[in-house]
Amino acid sequence: MTDIRSEVEPLDPADPLARQEQTFPKLNDEMISIVRAFGQEEAPGSGELLFERGQRSVDFFVVLQGYIEILELDLAGVPHLLRLIGPGQFTGELYLLNERQTLVSARAGVATHVIRVRRADFHRLLSSEPDVAEILMRAFILRRVGQILHANVGVELAGPGHSGDTLRIEQFMRRNGYPYRLLDTESDTDAAAFLNCFDLSEDQLPVVVLPGKVVLRNPSNTELADGLGLIEALDPEKIYEVAVVGAGPAGLAAAVYAASEGLSTIVLERIAPGGQAGTSSKIENYLGFPTGISGQALASRAQIQAQKFGARLAIARTVTGLDCTAQPYRLEVDEREAVHARSIVVASGARYRRLELQNYDRFEGNCIHYAATAMEARLCGGQEVAVVGGGNSAGQAAMFLSKGARHVQIIIRGSGLAATMSDYLAQRIANSPKITVRPYSEITRLDGDRLLREVSWTDRRTGTVETHAIANLFVMIGAQPNTEWLGGCLALAARGFVRTGSDMEGRALSSPFVTSRPGIFAVGDVRSGSVKRVASGVGEGSVVVQAIHQYLNPSIA
Ligand SMILES: Cc1cc2nc3c(=O)[nH]c(=O)nc-3n(C[C@H](O)[C@H](O)[C@H](O)COP(=O)(O)OP(=O)(O)OC[C@H]3O[C@@H](n4cnc5c(N)ncnc54)[C@H](O)[C@@H]3O)c2cc1C
Numbered sequence: 001m002t003d004i005r006s007e008v009e010p011l012d013p014a015d016p017l018a019r020q021e022q023t024f025p026k027l028n029d030e031m032i033s034i035v036r037a038f039g040q041e042e043a044p045g046s047g048e049l050l051f052e053r054g055q056r057s058v059d060f061f062v063v064l065q066g067y068i069e070i071l072e073l074d075l076a077g078v079p080h081l082l083r084l085i086g087p088g089q090f091t092g093e094l095y096l097l098n099e100r101q102t103l104v105s106a107r108a109g110v111a112t113h114v115i116r117v118r119r120a121d122f123h124r125l126l127s128s129e130p131d132v133a134e135i136l137m138r139a140f141i142l143r144r145v146g147q148i149l150h151a152n153v154g155v156e157l158a159g160p161g162h163s164g165d166t167l168r169i170e171q172f173m174r175r176n177g178y179p180y181r182l183l184d185t186e187s188d189t190d191a192a193a194f195l196n197c198f199d200l201s202e203d204q205l206p207v208v209v210l211p212g213k214v215v216l217r218n219p220s221n222t223e224l225a226d227g228l229g230l231i232e233a234l235d236p237e238k239i240y241e242v243a244v245v246g247a248g249p250a251g252l253a254a255a256v257y258a259a260s261e262g263l264s265t266i267v268l269e270r271i272a273p274g275g276q277a278g279t280s281s282k283i284e285n286y287l288g289f290p291t292g293i294s295g296q297a298l299a300s301r302a303q304i305q306a307q308k309f310g311a312r313l314a315i316a317r318t319v320t321g322l323d324c325t326a327q328p329y330r331l332e333v334d335e336r337e338a339v340h341a342r343s344i345v346v347a348s349g350a351r352y353r354r355l356e357l358q359n360y361d362r363f364e365g366n367c368i369h370y371a372a373t374a375m376e377a378r379l380c381g382g383q384e385v386a387v388v389g390g391g392n393s394a395g396q397a398a399m400f401l402s403k404g405a406r407h408v409q410i411i412i413r414g415s416g417l418a419a420t421m422s423d424y425l426a427q428r429i430a431n432s433p434k435i436t437v438r439p440y441s442e443i444t445r446l447d448g449d450r451l452l453r454e455v456s457w458t459d460r461r462t463g464t465v466e467t468h469a470i471a472n473l474f475v476m477i478g479a480q481p482n483t484e485w486l487g488g489c490l491a492l493a494a495r496g497f498v499r500t501g502s503d504m505e506g507r508a509l510s511s512p513f514v515t516s517r518p519g520i521f522a523v524g525d526v527r528s529g530s531v532k533r534v535a536s537g538v539g540e541g542s543v544v545v546q547a548i549h550q551y552l553n554p555s556i557a
Pocket residue numbers: 245246247248249250251268269270271272273274275276277278279280282283284285286317318319320347348349350351352364365370482485523524525526531532533534535537
C-alpha cells in the first residue's frame with residue numbers, strides 16, 4: 001500500500017496539508033483513554049467500509065492499531081486513496097458537526113483496531129473535553145481548508161466565467177465552504193474535451209458535476225444545496241427554545257451565545273452564513289483584527305463555533321412564513337416544512353437597494369459601495385467618483401468623498417435635491433466646485449475587466465449618454481429589510497424595519513430588542529434604528545440571549 005502523503009506533500013507552508021502535525025495529529029495515550037470513555041473498541045474486517053461518501057451522521061474513529069484508508073471519489077465515481085490514518089490519528093472533518101453529507105469514504109486496513117464514537121457521544125466528548133476538542137476542531141478546520149485549496153474531494157463547476165449563473169453557483173459553494181474545481185469554458189483549453197465527455201452543449205452551461213457523473217444543469221441554489229447534500233432534514237415535532245432567522249453576523253452571534261448557554265437552537269439561513277458581511281472582502285473595523293478579516297472567514301469561524309456548542313445550522317433554507325397565533329411559534333420553511341420554537345430571533349438583515357445593470361454583480365463589493373467611510377474614500381483619492389441617490393446619505397457621502405476625490409458626480413432621477421435632501425447639505429453641494437449634480441439621469445452602463453473602469457449615464461430628457469472614467473460607484477438608494485416572511489405578525493416602522501424596544505410604546509421593556517410580540521426579538525440590520533455595522537449586529541445578537549432567558553424562564557429573571 002503506497003502512502004499518498006509523499007505524492008501530495010505540498011511545498012507551501014501556508015497550505016494546511018503542509019502542517020501535518022496539526023492537520024493529522026496523533027492523540028497521546030492520555031487523550032486516547034479520554035476518547036475511549038465515549039466509545040467502544042472494534043476490530044473491523046480488512047476492507048470493511050466504516051462510512052461512505054454521501055452518508056450523513058457518520059461516527060468518529062480513532063485508530064489504535066493498523067490504519068484507515070480515506071478515499072475520494074472522482075467524477076466517474078471511482079474511489080482513489082487520499083490518505084492513510086494511522087495509530088493515534090482520527091477520522092473526521094467539519095461534517096462531524098452537522099448532518100450534511102460526508103465528502104470522503106473510510107475503509108479499514110489489515111489487522112486494524114479502532115475506537116468508534118457514535119455521533120451523540122461525539123458531541124458530548126466535544127463539549128466536556130476541551131483539550132481534546134481543541135485538537136479535533138483545529139484538525140477538522142485545516143482538513144476542510146486543505147480540501148478547498150486542493151479541490152480533491154469536491155465537484156466540478158463548468159461554465160463561462162462571465163456568466164451570472166456561473167458566478168452565483170461559485171459564490172454559493174465558496175460561501176458555504178464547499179470544495180470545487182472551476183472549469184471556465186471561455187478560457188480553459190480542456191473545456192471542449194470536458195463537454196464532449198459529459199455529452200453537454202454550450203447552451204446547457206453552467207453545470208455542476210458530482211462524483212458518479214451526476215450532472216446538475218444550471219441548478220438553483222436550493223437544487224445545488226440538495227445535490228451537494230448540504231440540506232439537512234428538519235424535524236417538525238421538535239420544539240426549539242430558540243429559532244434564529246438569518247445567519248448574518250447578528251444571527252450567528254445569537255446562535256453562539258444561545259447554544260453555549262444551553263438553549264436548544266436552530267438557525268435558518270436562505271443562502272450561506274455571513275449575510276451581507278459575507279460579501280465583504282475585508283472588514284477592517286471589526287475589533288481584534290488589526291489587518292482586517294474577510295466577511296467569509298469571520299462567518300465560517302462563527303458557524304463552526306455555533307455548531308461546536310450544538311446549534312443546528314440549516315442553510316439554503318428560506319423562512320417563508322410565521323404563524324404567531326399559537327405557542328410555540330411556527331416558522332414555515334420553503335413553503336412546505338415547519339420549525340417550531342418557543343422564542344424567535346429575527347436576524348434576517350437587509351439588502352441594500354441595487355441597480356438593475358449588467359455587470360453589477362461583478363463589481364459589487366470591490367468597486368460598487370454602499371457606504372462612504374475613510375476606507376472607501378482611500379480608494380478614490382484623486383479620482384472621479386459617482387454617487388447615485390438624492391437622500392441625505394448620498395449627500396453626506398458626496399461631501400465626504402469630495403475632500404479627497406478629484407470630482408464627484410451625483411446621479412439622480414429627479415429634478416434636484418431640494419425635495420429629498422436636507423437644505424444645509426443641498427446648499428453645501430451647490431456651493432462645492434468639486435461636485436456636479438446630474439438631474440433626470442440614470443446609470444445605464446458599467447464597463448471594466450476585473451475592476452470597474454467606466455460608468456455611463458443617460459439624461460432622460462435629452463437621451464444624451466455621458467461616459468466617464470470612474471472606478472468607484474456609490475449606490476445610496478436605501479436599504480430594504482428582509483421582512484416579507486413576517487406576514488404581519490410584528491409592528492414595523494415606516495420603511496419596513498422591525499420596531500423594537502423603546503420604539504414599542506406601552507410595553508414593559510425587558511430588552512431593547514423586544515418586538516410587538518412576546519418571545520420574538522429582532523437584532524441587527526433588520527431592526528429599526530440599529531447601527532448598520534458588523535460589530536453592532538454581533539453585539540445585539542450576543543446580548544439578546546439574556547432577554548430570551550428571561551422570557552423562557554421568568555422565575556429566574
Ligand atoms: C459589501 C458590504 C461591505 C460591508 N462592509 C462592512 C464593514 O467593513 N464593516 C462593517 O461594520 N459593516 C460592513 N457592512 C455592513 C454589515 O455587513 C451589516 O451591517 C451586517 O452584515 C448586518 O448583519 P445582520 O446579521 O443584521 O444582517 P445580514 O448581514 O443582512 O444577514 C441577514 C441574513 O439573513 C438571511 N435571510 C434573510 N431573509 C431570510 C429568510 N426569509 N429566511 C432565511 N434567511 C434569511 C440573509 O440571507 C442573510 O444571510 C458591509 C455591507 C456590505 C453589503
